[in-house]
Amino acid sequence: MNEMTSVFLEQLKNGHVLFDGGLGSLLQARGLPAGVLPETWNITHPEVLIQIHREYLEAGADVVTTNTFGANPFKFPEEKTEEDSYTLREIVTAAVANAKAAVRETGRGFVALDLGPTGKLLEPMGDLSFEDCVSAYAEVVRFGAEAGADFVLIETMSDLYELKAAVLAAKENGALPVIATVAFDASGKLLTGGTPKSVVALLEGLRADALGLNCGLGPDAMAAVAKELLTYASVPVIVQPNAGLPRSEEGRTVYDLGAEDFAAQMKEIIAMGAKGLGGCCGTTPAHIRALREVLQSSAGMSERSDSLRRDATLVTSFADAAEIGDEPIIIGERINPTGKKLLKQALRDEDMEYILNIGLKQQEQGAHLLDVNVGEPGIDEVAMLTRVVKELQSVTELPLQLDSADPEALARAMRIYNGKPMINSVNGKQESMDAVFPLVQKYGGVVVCLCLDEDGIPETADGRIAIAEKIIREAAKYGIEKKDLLIDALCMTVSTDERNAMVTLETVRRSREELGVKTILGVSNISFGLPLREVINAAFYTLAMENGLNAAIINPGSADMMRAYYAFRALKGFDPHLKAYIDACGGGLIAAAATRGAAPAGVNTVPATEAAPSSSEHAGGPLFHAISKGLKAEAVSAAKEALKEREALAIIDEDMMPALDAVGQGFEKGTVFLPQLMMSAEAAKAAFAIIREHLRRQEGEAASKGNIVLATVQGDIHDIGKNIVKVLLENYNYRVIDLGRDVPPEKVVEAALREQAPLVGLSALMTTTVPSMEKTIRLLREQAPEVRVMVGGAVLTKAYADAIGADFYAKDAMGGVTVAERIFAGEAAV
């Protein structure tokens, strides 16, 4: 750390640091034309930049921010492309030099290397991978550090995932302090759903040196969010508002707060305890001068209020934070293959839909977090944990608990996790702590700490508390605070020693009272080897909560456990007006769980279908009805019933296919509509899953009819149509290789060859992407001439399909099935 850096951090901690204000509008006022990237002026008009930086320093700013907001490899390439273009290195180097020149000329000030959003979309919304995003920021950071910036300022961020990429890039490419500020809107949320709490949790987890707010709002509107940040943040907080609200005046954007009004509104934020102050859009050197005066006159104003919550234990998803405190938290335990045959199979088949549905089901049942464990012999756990975490975080807003004994699997998953995760687990063995704590130090996280070490699990509470203390001490060496540790006292079954429960409960209580640390338990082991385990589990869960248990890893689908949970909250005053309890009873959460396993009612009372009759004697039976009506649960139980009496293949041929055909014909005639077609398809899919499982047990796997590659073409991000076709084709027993959306022609060709697929289906929704479809067909003709191509999508017609050289045009979802049936039956001629 150089001298300037430590002086800067010292000043931020102990006094106030005044940042500069807006830059864009000042550049425009000095003649920057519309459409010209402002960063090019670092090189073409250095004198203008130096002048603006100087004006800010002379107005009293301690920090000048480099003109690099939009400087990234997506806008400025590594190599010169044209005579008058600039490389990223040239832009960043010149920007830092301009700021340093101003500092030299005025004799004071720090230089902040500015990083803004990349303007690109990260997965899963877009196609920029997390690692590519980190690399993009890394280049800017390296060039800026080489050029002599004093610290990195990441600002105006609204996507926490992009923010995480930027902070990691800054931390991994030099030793400069990192400050990050985000842009909230008037509702107190980031555009992607983040909250002040989740911002603090993420940034402090990543060890940012300071954090805060900029842009989006004026000082008054920002005060409430600033207060929330100050409540939770342990590091200094920076606030850089706009000069009020923008409006359009003769085609120009102007802001409504003058310098004096702006500074006056900042008084409240200073009084709350913000350490770094400055301005964003619409603010000028005059605003900063007025702010400097206010700052001087408010020296010695009261520090932060006494309602601080810096000890809050927070885990986050891409959106909100879950707080682990006195109110008990449920962590859903179901994504764990131990003892679950279907999940093991799903992991081997990479059946993400199955796994995601387990997660969403637990969310519906009331879990606050989801444990994710994919450790299973024969599975590459490192790759699979990352994959499942990516998939889960794209469909659930619950934070995840990354559960693995493999530090490499944890490291990879923690890196790509969108938020501050829970980690399961570390224990008192030196080897475990040496592996896990450095990861938590780097990526942030709340860690489950098991009370065992090299000597095993102590039999007494004293022994377990001693291990907990050891873990807490070791964590402190890495700067990991108690708030980020959850002690797991461990449950040994009472069937081997009736004192086991008491030891666990005492450890829980003493961890809270004596060590001042929060606790977690996997509850159900307590009853191992006993009959009616749920009875013991639920009672033990209640006792544990009464002894101070903060979080439990349980099955939220267990009626007994959920009853214990809701009843405890109701009795302990955590449930105002007992609303959650009553809702859970009325909404059937508890009651539904209680009847889990019972056959759903109504299977035999489904009204007669209006679908077309079939020659099969079973057409019209319960499974036929359930599928043609799109009733998933009924289809599953009807399939199970049918399997008791009949052959699997007969059921498929006599009940299921006729039902699918009848619905498909109805769709073509216009008596059945797309949503019903899809609901039937899903009911059939669920029934198929039951039948396949049955076949697998008999080692009589039904072979698929063949491989079909599907893709939404390059440039198009609408893939709902393609996904519909996929579901239907799978029901007709084709193996679909789904390449997703925005797929380059080369990738389609490569997949068609690799999978030896006789048929490729291409989808496009926009007229603008049809040329890309044509290009894909041309490439297929060149490199895989035997492959047939069907196309579909909103803008296509038969004539259009012919014009671009497709073999078949599928006018709707069933059209794809018709084409496939013809191709695979050998009737290839159109």
Add this chain to the structure above:
Amino acid sequence: MNTEKVNRKEIAHYLGIHGASPDAQTEEVIEDCLRELSAKVNPKHVFRTYPLALVPPASEEEVPLLHFADIGVQSRDLSRNLAGCDEVLLFGATLGDGADFLIRRYEKTRMSRALVMQASAAAMIEAYCNEINDAWEAEYAAKGFSLKPRFSCGYGDFALEHQKDFLRVLELEKRLGIRLTDGCLMVPTKSVTAVIGIYQERDE
């Protein structure tokens, strides 16, 4: 967002149900999707007004050139739409990431619901745009002005490329979280940009 104003017929239309009413089961799913959406979306919009200049083409064959903000647009269809206007209102609106999140969730886990969610969200952003449009119409009517129907890039010969101009001029990335794919499609996908012509009714 209040879902009452979302046009159910339009949702049915997006689902391929033309002329008929959806069955009760589908109707129920539609209502349920609207409920789920309304809890998750965060509709927002920004707008600014600019003077409009039309460069008349030298000949019939030449495509007319329009200027507003710092944007130059060559388009016959847009110039027809803006005929008689001296001023335009540019706006951008979005339901936010929430709608895409729900569509993605169900695409991966329950396609039939994804389908209805997608159609419901499309009708919802339309309803939101209509709502703000109506308010502007009333506001301008009070001052003696009328508004042309909104016109988006991608319509007719108004090139989709101009989406970049909307993003820059209205600061849509910073203010609404809208970004563009390489093919100039907006994400969040349930977003709209448009230009609305403002004109004064003249007594002839």
